[in-house]
Amino acid sequence: MTHRLTGSIKGQTTPAFALLDQHSKRLGITIAGDDTEKRFSIWSSTAVFRRLNENCTVELESSDRRFLLTLQSNLAEIFEDNGLTITWDEINEGALAPGLSLMHVHSVTRRSPGFTRVRLTGEEASRFATGSLHFRLLLPSDPRTPEWPRISRTGRIIWPEEKIHRPVYTVAAQEEDWLDFDIFHHDGSPTCHWMDRNPVGETVGVMGPGGGWCPSAPVLLLYGDETAQPAIARMLALAEGKVSAVLASSDEDLGALANDSRVFRTDDLVQALKSASVPEDGYVWFAADAERAREARSHLTGLRLAKSQFMVAAYWS
Ligand SMILES: Cc1cc2nc3c(=O)[nH]c(=O)nc-3n(C[C@H](O)[C@H](O)[C@H](O)COP(=O)(O)OP(=O)(O)OC[C@H]3O[C@@H](n4cnc5c(N)ncnc54)[C@H](O)[C@@H]3O)c2cc1C
Known part of the structure; x- marks a missing residue:
């Protein structure tokens, strides 16, 4: 299934094209096209910016809605920060940031002198079975009143003012509605501090998966x-x-x-x-x-x- 999003930038095609060229390195993309059209691929998605009379149209396509929304929020941020606005035909204002799922801490179990295993449960655990091995764990500063990154009115991600600690961990095991990860104990670690107070029942954010799969080689x-x-x-x-x-x-x-x-x-x-x-x-x-x-x-x-x-x-x- 192909997911699509469309938008437009009023009367600003030349600066929009210039901005894309300027950000190609940061995004790690190669931009193809000419003075009438710019296109690139990233995160299993494609983006096409087209000059249409005075305006610029934007078309995003992806086989994965999470990647599509991630691309939308990144473009929204880059353009907004540079004084240009993409008017999207569809924005999930107020929704959780793309790729973010809320899960519950089911258990915290010491496995060895240096490792503790944490099991998280939640409906979206199955997403972490394929594609990549890792995820970001989002630990809000106050677990009683957690605030999460959400999609803004313009399509970009807005992070809460309160700092969210977000280290990267690896999915150690996973089934339909749970995932396990192993924390290595070390000094000065906010994650170990969180784990030490046995946060069973708390809600955490899990963003991903990302960071690659097992390399294929003889x-x-x-x-x-x-x-x-x-x-x-x-x-x-x-x-x-x-x-x-x-x-x-x-x-x-x-x-x-x-x-x-x-x-x-x-x-x-x-x-x-x-x-x-x-x-x-x-x-x-x-x-x-x-x-x-x-x-x-x-x-x-x-x-x-x-x-x-x-x-x-x-x-x-
Ligand atoms: C792709 C990826 C996958 C990862 N998977 C895992 C995993 O499955 N399990 C796991 O335990 N870690 C994993 N890590 C490492 C983990 O993200 C880091 O150890 C991270 O620093 C932990 O965050 P923190 O809460 O300790 O806070 P931070 O603010 O990042 O670190 C706090 C302090 O701890 C120090 N520190 C961090 N790690 C260590 C260490 N190993 N020994 C001594 N001091 C340290 C830092 O220098 C800093 O001073 C992974 C990292 C990446 C990039």
Whole structure:
């Protein structure tokens, strides 16, 4: 099914086209077209801006309504912030931000010295089964009177004045109406502080999924610290080719992974990466703190691996 949204910008086609060109880098898009039409694709959606007499028409299309509304809100924000208004034919004013679901904390369970599992329940949990492994957890500053980001009169997202903490976590397990995620304990963490007060029954926001799926490669080499352990556990289950994982977690925190013959433990992730040889059909996935991620990226770039052969992410800094 194709979802569509249309809109127009009155008498401002030339500045609208210029604004798109200006923002193409920020959005990571390539804009095609000429003086009469601009088009681009992003988030499984397409956008077409057309010069029509004095005005500019806007047409958005997507197979996924969440992506369509995300694109609408991003464009609304960019144009509004630059003094141009897109008049949309349809706006879900007051609705929750696209991709945001409210879920309830069902249980908080200590799994190992370093990890606690949280189960969230809610009707929209099934959305988190495919496409991407991760989500943003939205923790309002006052759980008794939570306020959520919503769609404004002009189609952009308005965030509440009260700060919402929104760290990224990985879906560890999931079924029709629940999802689990594992929090690694560390000092100074608002999420750990929230978890420590056993927030069973509270409502949280869950935004996503996003951030990618298990890479498809004949040989997959995974490296990660504790924060990447949930993602690596998912990828060990999802990988279709040969897969191995090196984890900087304690034996106790590895849990069942400690008995998996594909999993190795290390105290030095970067050194472990440097000691490995990457086969021609191999793909390296590396996630840890920003410093180690920088070192890993520099090492892999030095090996002259193609960009399509590795992914390095800073999971925290
Ligand atoms: C795609 C992705 C998936 C992730 N999945 C998971 C997951 O499933 N489970 C998980 O536990 N984490 C995961 N993380 C990491 C998590 O988002 C970060 O650890 C985040 O910082 C946690 O937020 P916070 O509430 O601690 O607040 P923040 O304000 O982000 O951090 C508070 C303080 O804690 C420090 N800090 C953050 N992480 C650590 C750490 N690991 N060790 C020591 N100090 C730290 C920060 O430097 C800061 O000083 C993921 C990150 C990404 C990008």
